[in-house]
Amino acid sequence: MPDSPKIRVLCVDDHPLVRDGIAFALQLQKDMDLVGQATTGEEAVSEFRRLHPDITLMDLQMPGMNGIAAIEAIRAESPRAKIIVLTTYSGDVQASRAFKAGACGYLLKNMLRTDLITTIREVHLGRKHIPPEIATSLAEHLGVDDLSSRETEVLRSVAAGNSNKIVADDLSITEDTVKGHMKNIMAKLGANDRTHAVLIAIKRGFLEG
Numbered sequence: 255m256p257d258s259p260k261i262r263v264l265c266v267d268d269h270p271l272v273r274d275g276i277a278f279a280l281q282l283q284k285d286m287d288l289v290g291q292a293t294t295g296e297e298a299v300s301e302f303r304r305l306h307p308d309i310t311l312m313d314l315q316m317p318g319m320n321g322i323a324a325i326e327a328i329r330a331e332s333p334r335a336k337i338i339v340l341t342t343y344s345g346d347v348q349a350s351r352a353f354k355a356g357a358c359g360y361l362l363k364n365m366l367r368t369d370l371i372t373t374i375r376e377v378h379l380g381r382k383h384i385p386p387e388i389a390t391s392l393a394e395h396l397g398v399d400d401l402s403s404r405e406t407e408v409l410r411s412v413a414a415g416n417s418n419k420i421v422a423d424d425l426s427i428t429e430d431t432v433k434g435h436m437k438n439i440m441a442k443l444g445a446n447d448r449t450h451a452v453l454i455a456i457k458r459g460f461l462e463g
Contacts, residue, residue: 260287261378264307266298266324267291267340268316272363276311279370286374295319299327302335309374312357314341314348322348322355329356336377340366345459346391347400349384359383391458401442401460408435413452413461 263286265276273291280288290305292298296319302310310328314321321339328335338359339352349360359377361369362385373383384392401409404425411421418432425432436448443458445451455461 258285260285261309261374262287262289262305262307263374264288264290264292264298264301264305264310266293266295266301266311266316266321267313268293269313272313272340272366275366276370279366283371286371295321295324295327298324302328303331306332308336309378310335310337311340311361311374312337314339314343314352322351325352325355325357338373338377338383343459344387344391345457346388346395347459349388349392349459350395360385360388362388395458401439401455405435405439405442406455406460408432409439409451409455410461412436412448413455 263280265273265288267273267276277288277291280286289307290301292301294316298310298312299319312321312325319327321341325337325339328337333356335356336358337356338361339349339357340361340363341348342363344362352360359373359382361373361383365385369385376383407425408421411424416424418429422429422432436451439445440447440451443451443454445454452461
């Protein structure tokens with residue numbers, strides 16, 4: 255009986271240690287083959303186009319084009335592409351955006367040692383893979399309003415320790431507008447004050463910690 259074709263994997267991550275660890279893990283699997291590596295979103299799109307892998311492992315935080323944008327670009331060309339997100343962020347926001355972009359699986363980097371191989375096989379078979387804590391977080395915030403891009407900008411500036419006046423000057427808006435945005439942000443996040451809003455936003459993935 256002929257061998258089944260191997261699962262061809264493309265790994266996209268800007269950290270050499272992560273790529274090396276994945277390469278080593280796949281090397282031990284008889285049914286998998288690491289066919290390519292990329293370090294940026296732009297490289298990911300061009301390597302996907304060149305290699306047509308069965309599975310793409312995609313980091314979210316990369317210089318230039320991030321992982322979400324790369325997923326969208328790949329899925330626009332290949333709607334059936336199977337992409338598994340690799341990330342250190344357990345917040346529901348990143349996960350929600352990744353799945354909306356077309357990801358089929360989500361894997362926290364601290365789970366690579368235990369869950370990488372199983373996740374690749376599951377997604378290759380057409381299943382979705384969501385870690386339980388991510389699924390719980392997604393369910394908790396289902397239907398909750400997302401922060402707008404302007405609200406995220408305001409909160410990012412507040413997180414840097416800026417006063418309303420500096421935030422207003424930086425974004426070319428009035429202080430009253432900043433106060434209005436902060437009121438909306440705290441309502442959406444269920445925060446008690448500015449500091450609480452920043453902490454929630456980091457935990458959920460609106461802001462990088």
